[in-house]
Amino acid sequence: MATKILSVDDSRTIRLIVGRAFGPFDCQLFEAANGEEGLAAATREKPDLIVLDVTMPVMDGVTMLIKLKEDPSLKNIPVIMLTAESGHENVAQIGKLGARDYLVKPFKEQQLIERAGRIIPLQKKATA
Amino acid sequence: MNESNSMTPKPEISKAGEFLTEHVVTVFETMLSVQVAPLKKSSAESLEERVTGTAGFGGEGVRGVLYLHLSTTTANRFAAIMLGLADDVAPADGDVNDVIGEMTNMLTGGLKSWLTNSGFPCAISTPGIIRGTSYVIDSPPEVESQKLVFESAAGPVAVEIQMQFD
Numbered sequence: 001m002a003t004k005i006l007s008v009d010d011s012r013t014i015r016l017i018v019g020r021a022f023g024p025f026d027c028q029l030f031e032a033a034n035g036e037e038g039l040a041a042a043t044r045e046k047p048d049l050i051v052l053d054v055t056m057p058v059m060d061g062v063t064m065l066i067k068l069k070e071d072p073s074l075k076n077i078p079v080i081m082l083t084a085e086s087g088h089e090n091v092a093q094i095g096k097l098g099a100r101d102y103l104v105k106p107f108k109e110q111q112l113i114e115r116a117g118r119i120i121p122l123q124k125k126a127t128a
Numbered sequence: 129m130n131e132s133n134s135m136t137p138k139p140e141i142s143k144a145g146e147f148l149t150e151h152v153v154t155v156f157e158t159m160l161s162v163q164v165a166p167l168k169k170s171s172a173e174s175l176e177e178r179v180t181g182t183a184g185f186g187g188e189g190v191r192g193v194l195y196l197h198l199s200t201t202t203a204n205r206f207a208a209i210m211l212g213l214a215d216d217v218a219p220a221d222g223d224v225n226d227v228i229g230e231m232t233n234m235l236t237g238g239l240k241s242w243l244t245n246s247g248f249p250c251a252i253s254t255p256g257i258i259r260g261t262s263y264v265i266d267s268p269p270e271v272e273s274q275k276l277v278f279e280s281a282a283g284p285v286a287v288e289i290q291m292q293f294d
Binding site: 010011012013014016017020055056057083084085086087088089090105106107108 | 154155158159210211212223226227229230233234236237238240241244245249252254
C-alpha cells in the first residue's frame with residue numbers, strides 16, 4: 001500500500017517540487033492550496049505525512065498545525081513544515097506546536113526526502 | 129522574545145544589501161541550479177517588458193517592500209527550469225507568476241530573518257506580481273532603497289529593497 005503524502009502549499013510550484021521529490025517512491029500524493037483545504041484533505045485521506053507551508057492565504061500553516069494537534073483523529077500525523085524564514089523564534093515556535101521537523105526554503109528535493117525518510121518508511125517504486 | 133526598541137541600532141541598508149546579495153545567489157543556486165553573479169552597475173531600467181515579484185514586510189520599527197525584477201524572457205526561462213519543462217515548451221503566465229512569486233517569498237523570508245536577528249522582528253506578506261513595460265518604482269525621500277543587480281545565463285536579475293525604520 002502506497003504511503004500517503006499531503007502537500008499543503010499555496011504555490012503550485014512548491015507542490016510540484018514536493019511531488020517530484022516523492023516521485024521515485026511508492027507514494028500517493030494529495031494536494032491542498034491552503035490550511036483550510038489541508039485540514040479537509042487530512043480528515044478525508046488520513047495521510048502518513050503532511051508537508052506544510054507556513055505562509056498561505058485563507059488559513060496559514062501555523063493555524064492548520066494547531067488545529068491538527070487539537071483533533072484526536074489527526075494529531076498523530078507527522079508534519080514537516082516548509083518556511084522561508086530561518087529565524088530562531090520562528091523555528092522554535094514550529095517545534096513547540098508539535099511539527100516533527102522543518103525545512104527552510106530554499107531547499108533541495110533530496111533534503112526533503114532525507115527528512116521524510118527519518119519519519120516514515122519510503123520504498124522505491126518497483127521497476128517493471 | 130526578540131524585541132526592538134528605540135535603543136536598538138538601526139541596521140544600515142547596505143548591510144541588508146550585503147546579506148541579500150549572498151541570499152540571492154543561494155536561492156537561485158538551490159532552487160534553479162542557476163549561477164547568478166552580482167554586478168556593480170544597475171541595469172534594471174533597461175528591462176522593458178518585465179515581470180516583478182513583490183512582497184512586503186513590517187513589524188516593530190521597520191516596514192518595507194522587496195521587488196524581484198526580471199525580463200519576461202528571463203522569468204519564462206527560470207519558470208521552465210523550476211517546473212522541469214522541455215526547452216521548447218513555454219510556461220503559462222500563471223505558472224511563471226507562481227514561480228517568481230515563490231522566489232520572491234524566499235528572498236523576503238531571508239530578509240525577514242536577517243531583520244529579526246538585527247533586533248527588528250517583522251512579518252512578511254504573501255507575494256504579488258506586477259507585469260508591464262518600462263515602469264519605474266519610486267519611493268518617498270524618507271524611505272531608504274537599494275538595488276542589487278546580477279547577471280545569469282538566462283539574463284539579468286534585479287532585486288530592489290525599500291525600507292523605513294521608525
